Amino acid sequence: MTFKSVLSICVILFFSLILLAQVGDISQKDEDDYRVGPQDLLEIKVFEVPELNITTRVAENGTIALPLLGVVDVEGLTRRGVEEKLAKLLEESYLKNAQVTVFIKEYESRMVSVMGAVKSPGNYKLLGSMTLMQLLSRAGGLTGDMGEKIIVIRTFPGGKTASLSIDLDGLMLRGDPKLNIPLMDNDIVNVPIERTYDVFVFGQVEKPGNIQMSRGTGMTLMKAIAQAGGFTQRARRGSVSVTRTVDGEEKKITVNVKKILRGKQKDFQLEPNDVVFVPESLL
Structure with missing residues (x-):
């Protein structure tokens, strides 16, 4: 993993911690803005009329059934909107200055x-x-x-x-x-979780071994050799081999890195678990 990648991860995690520190209980504003919908559980209280107090769940069609008022459509209303609607309905036929309080006990919709x-x-x-x-x-x-x-x-x-x-x-x-x-x-x-996998570089490189790469960014032959410390002085750059397993069978691919360095050939794209071998020069 490069220094830039590590720095990016550290900065992102730092901002995540700041955001997390700012998160507390759901704000009153969020509750006031919430629109009632099916399966929400409402606790309704009418001041000084305990007979009308009820806890009820909003039906799939967005209605609730209440004493005296019967079926009332509340879908899409805020908590304050439900209070005002129920108070108005009660004042039309039953009470003066009805004071209705609604609590949303379960947010499900x-x-x-x-x-x-x-x-x-x-x-x-x-x-x-x-x-x-x-x-x-x-x-x-x-x-x-x-x-x-x-x-x-x-x-x-x-x-x-x-x-x-x-x-x-x-x-x-x-x-x-x-x-x-x-x-x-x-x-x-x-x-998405960034998946990593290995490619292996052996032979005439300064630091032979496995190199971890991510599926998102990919890995080319030149990048892998660079991460393995580069070629040694005895490396035969014209015939680097890449061994790849395809459907259970090994396939060997020979790549002329000299042509890649001269811009005459595109860099070779590696795949998970490829094995790169840099042979020794005969000279």
């Missing part, structure tokens, strides 16, 4: 999911307006094995889905506000 390289993956209640950064904070921040992108899978009305790709460095390091997108109900946020 609007959820987002986060998975991958976060400390606490899972489902989170979408309370009020929530941005991508806020969700990552609630999920405990990023772990050190994240990749370069965040993928947001979004489902639109009618069932159509779309995938949004967010550059992690742009979001966390450069703080690009356009990348801190507001989340929507049923969004799935995936922070």
Whole structure:
């Protein structure tokens, strides 16, 4: 892993810790902005009329059933909106100056999911307006094995889905506000874990052995040789061999590194578990 990669990871983790420190209980503003929906559990109290106090769950059609009032549609209303609607209905037929208090005991209708390289993956209640950064904070921040992108899978009305790709460095390091997108109900946020694998370099290089590479960035023959300390003086650069296992069978590929160095041939792309051997010059 390069110094730049280590520095980027350290900076991202630092910002994750700052975000995590700022996350406390759900703010009152979030609760006030939340829109009631199916399966939410509401606790309703009417001042000085305990007979009307009830805890009820919102039905799939967005309604609740209450004493005296019967079935009332509350879907899409804020907590304050439900209070005002119930008070108005009670004042029309039963009470003067009705004082109704509504508590949302369980938020079930609007959820987002986060998975991958976060400390606490899972489902989170979408309370009020929530941005991508806020969700990552609630999920405990990023772990050190994240990749370069965040993928947001979004489902639109009618069932159509779309995938949004967010550059992690742009979001966390450069703080690009356009990348801190507001989340929507049923969004799935995936922070891919960066998978690593080995290639092996032996023969006439200064530091033979295994070299770790990530699937995201890939590894070329020249990069692998450079990370192995470069060629020794006795290296035969014109016939470097790469042994690759394909469908259980070994395949040997000979690469003329001299042509790559002269710009006459593209650098050779390595694959997981390739074995590179640099032979000794006969001279």
